[in-house]
Amino acid sequence: MNLSILILVPLITAVAVLLTRTRQQVRWVSLIGAAIQIILSLLLFVYYRNEVAAGNTAQMLFQQNYEWFPALHIGFHLGVDGISVALIMLTAFVVIAGILVSWNIEKMTKEFYFLLLLLSVGAYGFFMSLDLFMLFFFLEIAVIPKYLLIGIWGSGNKEYSANKLALMLMGGSALVLVGLLGLYFTNPERTFDLLKLSTTHIPHNIQMICFPLLFIGFGVFSGLFPFHTWVPDGHSSAPTAGSMFLAGISMKLGGYGCLRVAVYLLPEGAKEYANLIIVLSVIGILYGAFVTMMQKDLKYINAYSSVSHCGFVLLGIGMLTKTAITGAVIQMVSHGLMTALFFAVIGMIYQRTHTRMIDEMGGLLKKLPFIITVLFIVGFCSLGLPGLSGFVAEMTIFMGSWQHPDMLHRIVTILACMSIVVTAVYILRAISKVAMGPMKATYSHLKDAAWNEKLAAVILLFGIIAIGVAPFWLNDLVRPGAEIIMQKITGG
Amino acid sequence: MLNNTYLMLIPLLPLAGFVLLGLFGRKYFKNSSGIIGTILLLASALLAIYTAYQYFFQVGKVNGFYQKIIPFQYTWLQFSEGVSINMGALIDPISVMMLVVITFVSLMVHIYSLGYMKGEERFSTYYSFLGLFTFSMLGLVMSSNIFQIYIFWELVGISSFLLIGFYYEKPSAVAACKKAFIVTRFADLGFLIGILILSFYSGTLDFNTLIERLTSPDSSQFQAAIASSFLGMSALTWGMVLVFMGGAGKSAMLPLHIWLPDAMEGPTPVSALIHAATMVVAGVYLVARLFPVFALSAPEALTLVAYVGAITALFAAVIACTQTDIKRVLAFSTISQIGYMMFALGVAGYGGEAGLGFTASMFHLFTHAMFKALLFLGAGSVIHFIHSNEMKDMGGLRKYLPVTHITFLVACLAISGIPPFAGFFSKEEILFAASQHNQAVYWIGLITSGLTAFYMFRLYFSIFWNKAPSTLERARGEAGEGGFVMILPLILLAIGAAFAGFIPFGNFVTSDGKSFEPVSHWQFSVLPVALGLIGIFIAWRMYKKENNLPDKISASFGGFYKAAYNKFYFDELYLFITKKIVFNLIGRPAAWFDRNVVNGLVNATGNTTEKVSTKIKGIQSGKVQQYGLYFLVATITMAVLFIYWWK
Amino acid sequence: MEGSTIIFYLLAALTLVSGILAVSTRQIFRAAIFLLFSLIGIAGLYFWMQFQFIAAVQIVVYVGGITVLIIFSIFLTQKAGEKMPKQKIGRQIFSALAAFCGFALVMVQVYQYTFSSNINEAVSPTVENIGNRMLSVGEGGFALPFEVVSMLLLAALVGCIVIAMRSPTETVNEEKTEILIEEEIDVIV
Amino acid sequence: MNEFISLMKPELIVTFIIFVLLFTKLGKGVKNSSLLNLIQVLLLLNFAAGFFFNKEGSLFGGMYHTDTLIAVQKNILSLGVYLISLLFADWFKKTEHLSEFFILLLSALLGMFFLISSGNFLMFFLSLELATIPVAAMANFDLHKKISSEGAMKFILSSAFSSGILLFGISLIYGATGTISFTELPALITASPFQILAFVFLFTAFAFKMSIVPFHLWTADVYEGSPMATTSFLSVISKGAVAFIFITVLYKVFQPMQEVWYNMIMLLSIITMITGNLFALRQQNIKRFLAFSSIAQVGFILVGISGNSPEGLTSVVYFVLIYVFSNLAAFGVAATISSNTGKENISDYKGFYQTNPFLTWIMALALFSLAGIPPTAGFFGKLFLLKSGAANANYLFITIAALNLIVSLYYYLRVIRSMFMDKNEEPIGKIKVQLSTKFGMYLCAAGIVFAGIFSWVYDYIQSLM
Amino acid sequence: MLQPGLYHILFISTALFFIGVYGFFTRRNLITVLMSVELVLNSVNLNFIAFNKYLWADKLDGLFFTIFIIAIAAAEAAVAIAIIINLYRSHHSIDVERAEEMKF
Secondary structure, three states, rough: OHHHHHHHHHHHHHHHHHHHOHHHHHHHHHHHHHHHHHHHHHHHHHHHHHHHHHHOOOOEEEEEEEEHHHHHHHHEEEEEOHHHHHHHHHHHHHHHHHHHHHHOOOOOOOHHHHHHHHHHHHHHHHEEOEEEHHHHHHHOOOOHHHHHHHHHOOOOOOHHHHHHHHHHHHHHHHHHHOOOOOHHHHHHOOOOOOOHHHHOOOOOHHHHHHHHHHHHHHHHHHHOOOOOOOOHHHOOOOOHHHHHHHHHHHHHHHHHHHHHHHHOOOOOHHHHHHHHHHHHHHHHHHHHHHHHHHEEHHHHHHHHHHHHHHHHHHHHHHHHOOOHHHHHHHHHHHHHEEEEHHHHHHHHHHHHHOOOOOHHOOHHHHHHHHHHHHHHHHHHHHHOOOHHHHHHHHHHHHHHOOOOOOOHHHHHHHHHHHHHHHHHHHHHHHHHHHOOOOOOOOHHHHHOOOHHHHHHHHHHHHHHHHHHHHHHHHHHHHHHHHHHHHHHHHHO | OOOOOHHHHHHHHHHHHHHHHHHHHHHHOOOOHHHHHHHHHHHHHHHHHHHHHHHHHHHHHEEEEEEOOOOOOOEEEEEEOOEEEEEEEEEEEHHHHHHHHHHHHHHHHHHHHHOOOOOOOHHHHHHHHHHHHHOOOOOOHHHOHHHHHHHHHHHHHHHHHHHHHOOOOOOOHHHHHHHHHHHHHHHHHHHHHHHHHHHHHHHHOHHHHHHHHHHOOOOOOHHHHHOOEEEOEEEEHHHHHHHHHHHHOOOOOOOOOOHHHHHHOOOOOHHHHHHHHHHHHHHHHHHHHHHHHHHHHHHHHHHHHHHHHHHHHHHHHHHOOOOEEEEEEEHHHHHHHHHHHHHHHHHOOHHHHHHHHHHHHHHHHHHHHHEEEEHHHHHHHHHHHHHOOEEEHOOOOOOOOHHHHHHHHHHHHHHHHHOHHHHHHHHHHHHEEEEEEEEHHHHHHHHHHHHHHHHHHHHHHHOOOOOOOOOHHHHOOOOOOHHHHHHHHHHHHHHHHHHHHOOHHHHOOOOOOOOOOOOOHHHHHHHHHHHHHHHHHHHHHHHHOOOOHHHHHHHHHHHHHHHHHHHHHHHHHHHHHHHHHHHHHHHHHHHHHHHHHHHHHHHHHHHHHHHHHHHHHHHOOHHHHHHHHHHHHHHHHHHHHHHHOOO | OOHHHHHHHHHHHHHHHHHHHHHOOEHHHHHHHHHHHHHHHHHHHHOOOHHHHHHHHHHHHHHHHHHHHHHHHHHOOOOOOOOOOOHHHHHEEEEEEHHHHHHHHHHHHHOOOOOOOOOOOOOOOOOOHHHHHOOOOOOOOHHHHHHHHHHHHHHHHHHHHHHHHHOOHHHHHHHHHHHHHHHHHHOOO | OHHHHHHHHHHHHHHHHHHHHHHHHOOOOOHHHHHHHHHHHHHHHHHHHOOOOOEEOOOHHEEEOOHHHHHHHHHHHHHHHHHHHHHHHHHHHHHHHHHHHHHHHHHHHHHHHHHHOEEEEHHHHHHHOOOOHHHHHHHOOOOHHHHHHHHHHHEEEHHHHHHHHHHHHHHHHHHHHHHOOOHHHHHOOOOOOHHHOOOOOOOHHHHHHHHHOOOOOOHHHHHHHHOOOHHHHHHHHHHHHHHHHHHHHHHHHHHHHHHHHHHHHHHHHHHHHHHHHHHOOOEHHHHHOOOOHHHHHHHHHHHOOOOOOHHHHHHHHHHHHHHHHHHHHHHHHHHHHHHHHHOOOOHHHHHHHHHHHHHHHHHHEEEEHHOOOOOOOOHHHHHHHHHHHHHOHHHHHHHHHHHHHHHHHHHHOOOOOHOOOOOOOOOOOOOOOOOOOHHHHHHHHHHHHHHHHHHHHHHHHHHHO | OOOOOOHHHHHHHHHHHHHHHHHHHHEHHHHHHHHHHHHHHHHHHHHHHHHHOOOOOOOOOOHHHHHHHHHHHHHHHHHHHHHHHHHHHHHHOOOOOHHOOOOO
16 A cells, blocks of 8 residues: 555645635535545555555565655655554544534634644654654644644634643654754664664663653653643643644654654663653653543543543553553554544534533533533543443553562552542543533523534544454554564563 | 353343444334333343253253353453453353343343333433443353453443433432442452452463462462562452452442442432342452452452451441431442351352352342342332332331332341241351351341341331321322332242242352252251341331330430441541542642643743843844944953863 | 164054044044044054055055045034043943953964964065056956955945935035045046 | 856856946836836846856966855855845835845845855955945935934944954964965964964854854844845845855864864854844844844754754755745745835734735745744754754754754744734735735745755755765 | 064054954944944054065965955945935934934
């Protein structure tokens, strides 16, 4: 399968959107583009499985390598392994849902969809890059659309949030950049190519310098404590689709980067800093959860819970076991779907009630059965209910984490486990305030979800349930990738 | 051989009901959903009974031992080599017994609800939730894998949450469902960590392998698990204690019992099904499932089980004597009875006669399911009739609800351990096992037994005798008991409650699978039965007629009565912990920290930059001569710097 | 002490003293005159070093051109006899300090440095030599700089015209500037 | 003779154009618009001619030196001038002295050409002056504005002062080595204190022209006072030219003291970035804003220069090319707004997107490119600069540079925010953009978008090394 | 007293240079500022001639440098004066301190 198509399709869609005239055209062009993306991503999955089933044991499949800046040894190198395929599928799901959810956006429709699609270009490119320069390129591509999405279409203290988000993410990517340059200049081949880099040995002292740069840099993207403050503000101010993309895709860029670049290329650094990472991430998990407990705004609730959940991703990565890393990737996918859906639902509720304060709502289940049912499911997913994706991911991480018999890892794992209780507390608190209790009279006229909203929710729910009920396909997809990373860690 | 398809259908049929009714119920099966659910469950129940028949009488027994059969198993999630979640079925005596109990009680509740929930707006949702619960519970008992059991454990919890919160517009129901879920979640945390410990040492999640590895003294896994210790207990004991914590949460053992009384906010049939007969015994089932490990490798943990069970039994019984809400009385009685089952397990040994406690526990579980479901359904009928839960609103109902009255009486006799009703046999065995192993536990059990008889008959007399309030004089005679669908389950369950005791349980359910005949000592039975009769007598004295005796007696207990009436202030304690400690001491400071310190630092960075920018603006003074001066000074500084210092 | 030495010190004194006065007097005309003296002193130093041509150029361009230009512009912008406002004392001190530090630094470096020199035969700076070099295009020729400077003067001319030709009432100045610049070009050519 | 023409082709063409423009003054009543068309065509031809017959060689005894890379550098400047002629059409059509303006501008360009090609310090100095003095006159072209004269005054005085220091430095070098030729000097350069002193004096001139902190103080005032066309010329073309020759001087002439100047550049680069950013944060006037932002950009150029490698040179040339597109686009938009409405403050741009989406997008693109956001070319430019700077494995330096990117992003986003997000009841009305301006903006936009992603631009420059 | 030589002339030129610089910093009148610049340039000229004379007499580089500096100084002065005059027209003053409209 030609991977460039996956970058080109959203790009062409974006350009096509720019060329359209009416709002109707904009929406349908985007939707068709997103539909093609989702089909392509599923095809990719099928092809990938076929290849693997056919005995192709290469680390990266469907590679394409063009020279880009030959003088600087920068290539346009694409390739996927199971981890990438999983995240690409996630992206496709979130993109189409995001487009459906923002179907009725009034203000500057064309620009809105253009930016959304641009963001997806960044995400696809990032997940497929095998060249670090390219990876960085796509990482940064995704920043500015977010800024504009929040700043123009957002709500609340949007300018502040947009600024904070853009600056903090840029700060993260600045650190990443320095780390990448360090990698580049210390490998004898002077290459940015991930596969080549993985076979060269990078000196220990360089690993010690570059690893924190890269990990913190990417960590900012995925809300690593204490660099997470952009998350709540950014998410809460963003328009619905923006929050979905932010939490669903963008935070995954960080996790993927931590895994694929920081840990994979710098295993010695990873081992040295592993304890720090797991401590930070477990602080993030619990801290995020406790802070969530105190929030009153639905979006803040989900945003802080994202901090907590993305802490699991980093925890899994920091644990440096195959199972934990697999779990981290599953958590990325799971959280992406779940949080996107959560934001979508919040958006739907907000559209109807014009408030996001949980204290001001109540009894919405009566009037909005579909939306609230989805809210329930997504909440349950968040608190790790079996049969939904969150459970699979968290349990895999716990199992992987527990494989370290020393005291620190034990304590950290137990603390992380404790978050499932806190999560239950805040999710149930939020849901019960929104959905249950006596209904307010003012809400008696509310209408349930429209077709586009239903479709968006169903698409994401499909993903959540598909992982939750039958996790083995995702596990099988991701495991080999995690195994290769682990080989590098244990071997090098 | 067992028929795999049939086996799989047992849980899958209710699941199908859940999916079907959940997705389309509101639209297409608004009225027929009850029937659909009931039919599916009926099929499931029949299959379960068929399976039980096949297992116990045809394929189960090999060489005198009931085998643990795993008819099918699929790898659901692979963690690492050997450690994986396998979805499968483990068929052994206890799981088969549970299948029968669950499907039977569930069927009864389905039928009963046809009448009880009639006209409810979310009728189909109710049935879909019931389907989900039944599915989860069946999946739980069939689990072949400790993680599988955890999965269904959680699912059971969520269905319980959904059903307790079924009347979602009632704030008390909302609070109750949240409480139920969170408290059990907290217990599950222990369970989860326990699983992690066990799986780490045993290198597997599979029940059979796990039990085998952790009980055979010469396996390396066992050695490792025993060798590593923490705070003076071996890792294995810790694991088992934590697993028991999960069980204790679900089974409402002290101090994790607080959710169960509140859970009565759900529809009464649900209470019958979930909070009396099935889900709450999941903890007992879990301990029973891992019983060999408890008994052989972690006796300390088992002792803990015994004491927790016994204390809970007594404690709950005391509270039950003081409650006025009939469902709460039943709830505390449930807690007390589960305490019985727990300590029965705790006083059991592994294999043969020593395993009497195990058999007794399972037996009691079985009989308790019958009479407790019956009690709840009976209470449901009463509530359906009266529209109130409070005892003071009731009295003299035997005229209006004859069938309910009789069946309720049967159940009360059963639970009080009056021969020849079912409870007598199971309780007898429990007490006997306890007396042989642990005198303290035995005496606690005995006292509890007497208290049980007292509070059950207190309930009985208060509802059906006592006064006849004038409010009831309205013409309700014909409306009575809600029709056939509500009476039939009562009768069926009453039959169960009356005669289930005669099943020779020791033949089927034993700790090691080998049948044995429990020795019965009629002399031994005298004391418990006598105590039960005394309890009934006191209750008769106090509540048969309207009088002021109860008030006097309660006054004579003074502070103790008040404490018991307030459930020994456990709710307040928890409220203190959550509100004052978790929210105010952790959550609020964390939120403050986030807004002010973490966020503040970020903002401060920005502000400082701005401030510095304002501070240094004077450099750009607009005066060209000053520019020149800076120019020269910079030049000289650079020259000096690089000539003399920085080479 | 030889005569030339005395002349040197006299010239040096003239240059420096009038230089200092030029930057310190508050009478602007006097400043211009002192500048003139200082420039003449420098021309004298050129003479003293036997660089007659350059000394001549110095006199013609600076004394005859630039100083006159400056004096004219003083006429244009200043009322006679008006004293210049004083600079802030702090600025004066700082400037003096900075200038002195710079001076000290440079002098220290100059005296610490041993200048090398070559032993090749000297080329005497006669007008003939200069003219040849100026117009030769090969090695050691300065035709290209010459052209560049002419372009520069052209540009400066154009620039001055535009800037000074702001409004018709003030054409006088503009013409003067123009003429002066023409003069300079002539001088150099 | 043939060689003379082919080697000096760029200078000859520019001189030719200057004379053509001088002759247009003879004819009375030539309309500005037709004159502008002529100029645009001529400059386009000039730019086009830059692609042909480039080769390496020296003239005038080594005083003039050129090669293909230098030809490309000159052509980048030509391109910039061409873009200026397109982008500021609004202002050009209004000005009274159009041909004079271009005579001056082209003289300065000629100076820059000579500057890049200079083979000794004399030529260097002369062409530097040729590139400066006409600009001073250009700065005063808003004849009736006080601030224009003020800016011009500050510029000419500061540059005269800087020339003085430069000359002093050159004279010391001359005294120490006896030569002013770039080819002979390297053998005679040692890192002796005296030479370092001389070098520092010399260095300040570059620093002054490139607005390196703390020699930058004139920049903002002059930028603000000058007409937008001059400002853009100063900030883009003039800076680029000096950067080119700076590299040549450092890499070729002062290579023996590279340790000294590496430290110097590192130090100044950090100071420059930080100061530029800090000042840019608080500017309201768009010209001042761009002035400080361009100071910060210079800090980045210095990072690239510090690489001291062919890659450093390539990346600087490449960056300047991109910088031409980005900065000119930004100035073009600002100038269009300014000439049509007279508004130059960022706060005036509030709600600009509602009325002028095209201009806003161009501005946004330009600012993103300046901020180094992909997929604009600025991203590549900055990255390659950082990359060549990182070759010395000085992580602290690179980290500081990278962190400065964040601050710069902040203030670029301020403009973006003002245009896209802030609400304004009375935004600037719809502006009719001149055709040529529009064309110029499209050119810039194309440059911004494609010069990065399509790697052949970089490869081409690289291949000339 | 010593025989005057290179170092003497360098002393004079350097002193003159910094006198000019001082003037540049302190004079309030723009024209006098310009005059200070002229002093600076002249000091440089002196440097060049001195080096040419005493050290590198085999070529006339220094001399030519001086000639061109003089030419440039003239052009610079002309443009500067034009600008100053223009400034005078708008400000009605050529006090440096008053030409500071643009700052910060």
